[in-house]
Amino acid sequence: MAKPQYPNEILPQQGWRQCICTQDLLDSCPDAMLGRKMDGTKEQCINPEDGSIYMNVLPTGSIPNLSCSLLGTFFKVDHLHFLPDNAGKAAWEEGTLVGKEMLCEENYYHFPEVTVVGWKVKDVSSKELPYNRTFEKPQLYEEFKEEVEDVAEIRKMVVYLDTWEKLKTNPAKKKQRIVEVMGVAKVNHAPTMLNYWHFTIDIYTAENDLDPLLKVSDGWRKYIAANLCDFLRRSYDIITDDAQVAPVDKKSLWVKE
Amino acid sequence: MKKTLYTAQTFSLREDFKRRLRKGVMIAFMFTATVASASSVDSYDVENNVVNTETIARIPTKSTQTNGIISVELLADSYPEFKTVQAFDRLITRLPEALSMEPVMRFVTEGIGNIDAERVVMDCDTENEVLNVSYKLRDNMLLSISKPLETMNDQFVMFNVYHGRDLLVSDSASIELLSEYIHNVENRIKELA
Numbered sequence: 001m002a003k004p005q006y007p008n009e010i011l012p013q014q015g016w017r018q019c020i021c022t023q024d025l026l027d028s029c030p031d032a033m034l035g036r037k038m039d040g041t042k043e044q045c046i047n048p049e050d051g052s053i054y055m056n057v058l059p060t061g062s063i064p065n066l067s068c069s070l071l072g073t074f075f076k077v078d079h080l081h082f083l084p085d086n087a088g089k090a091a092w093e094e095g096t097l098v099g100k101e102m103l104c105e106e107n108y109y110h111f112p113e114v115t116v117v118g119w120k121v122k123d124v125s126s127k128e129l130p131y132n133r134t135f136e137k138p139q140l141y142e143e144f145k146e147e148v149e150d151v152a153e154i155r156k157m158v159v160y161l162d163t164w165e166k167l168k169t170n171p172a173k174k175k176q177r178i179v180e181v182m183g184v185a186k187v188n189h190a191p192t193m194l195n196y197w198h199f200t201i202d203i204y205t206a207e208n209d210l211d212p213l214l215k216v217s218d219g220w221r222k223y224i225a226a227n228l229c230d231f232l233r234r235s236y237d238i239i240t241d242d243a244q245v246a247p248v249d250k251k252s253l254w255v256k257e
Numbered sequence: 258m259k260k261t262l263y264t265a266q267t268f269s270l271r272e273d274f275k276r277r278l279r280k281g282v283m284i285a286f287m288f289t290a291t292v293a294s295a296s297s298v299d300s301y302d303v304e305n306n307v308v309n310t311e312t313i314a315r316i317p318t319k320s321t322q323t324n325g326i327i328s329v330e331l332l333a334d335s336y337p338e339f340k341t342v343q344a345f346d347r348l349i350t351r352l353p354e355a356l357s358m359e360p361v362m363r364f365v366t367e368g369i370g371n372i373d374a375e376r377v378v379m380d381c382d383t384e385n386e387v388l389n390v391s392y393k394l395r396d397n398m399l400l401s402i403s404k405p406l407e408t409m410n411d412q413f414v415m416f417n418v419y420h421g422r423d424l425l426v427s428d429s430a431s432i433e434l435l436s437e438y439i440h441n442v443e444n445r446i447k448e449l450a
Binding site for chain 2: 047050056059061128129130131171173180219222223234235236
């Protein structure tokens with residue numbers, strides 16, 4: 001059976017901006033909402049015991065760089081049945097014209113049965129993500145401390161990190177010392193060839209404000225991702241096709257003047 | 258004295274135990290009486306010390322007699338420790354792979370101690386081996402604790418506290434510190450009540 005035709009109203013257009021600034025978005029639409037599809041029915045995705053999204057449906061590993069779409073724009077809830085693939089999911093460069101050949105069936109999936117969940121941008125953006133780091137050598141800690149202090153300045157946060165001597169010892173490994181620091185979640189616009197309204201929820205560590213985490217490869221990265229994952233699993237809205245989503249209608253957000 | 262072991266096997270034995278008790282089989286009743294006396298907690302030496310009879314002995318019971326048959330019901334739901342066992346059992350029934358997360362479950366539930374929770378729910382990200390234990394507390398409060406399996410060499414847990422779906426507290430701390438904090442809060446609430 002042929003796939004339904006891809007909705008071309010969500011493609012990027014020439015004359016549109018490369019990037020919608022999240023703060024500008026929040027200023028013009030404080031209740032702007034991100035939507036994400038989950039494969040399967042509500043019963044398959046939501047734990048009836050406590051109403052949370054099952055961990056295997058929204059696993060910790062999927063949290064860094066989590067794909068979502070901005071609702072209330074040209075992007076409607078039922079567009080979440082479509083998922084760009086191959087060339088369709090490549091990053092869109094400002095000014096690029098997306099031709100009709102891009103809409104071929106190889107470049108997208110269609111999911112007949114999905115459950116859509118949503119999060120308010122303001123709830124996710126700037127969410128603080130506390131976590132612990134352990135160090136065995138004072139020199140490594142001093143380097144880390146400098147990086148954290150530099151990033152805190154960029155984030156306009158006040159950070160006080162103890163000296164090596166004052167740090168607590170890890171009870172499980174006496175050689176290690178522990179420091180508690182704060183990462184942060186950010187919502188970034190990341191338009192793709194087949195979806196201008198594609199956003200990502202990203203995790204930034206305490207010591208790096210430029211490059212988001214892309215993988216949760218070890219313990220402390222899993223902690224930080226597990227924190228955001230838990231929040232997303234519990235503080236969501238189920239979005240039905242006819243849900244009233246806050247409209248994002250300030251065109252200057254995406255149209256270049 | 259046997260150490261508490263929360264395994265599927267443990268639970269199924271307990272379930273079997275409960276079923277036998279509910280049928281009113283006299284031998285089971287006699288056995289319960291032996292266990293309930295708590296004087297011979299090691300007497301139930303079945304399946305290579307898997308069963309924690311000490312725990313069973315402390316579970317309150319209710320006995321009734323109908324037509325000469327004595328039925329004994331374990332009031333397990335009123336026993337906080339049993340809620341965590343039940344929660345883990347529900348998890349491994351739904352996700353058998355989650356059995357590998359038993360050390361994490363023990364770390365969290367034993368570390369945190371008995372919390373006066375209305376309900377305990379567990380979930381597992383089997384791919385990334387992260388366990389989540391959530392305690393539904395009074396007044397629509399929820400304590401959610403997560404820990405990856407590979408971090409068993411540290412004492413930390415990540416926890417969030419919610420009121421409804423609103424996040425109130427988000428932090429990472431050692432299990433001892435979190436436990437101390439929770440029990441201080443519980444004691445304070447009791448004092449105020």
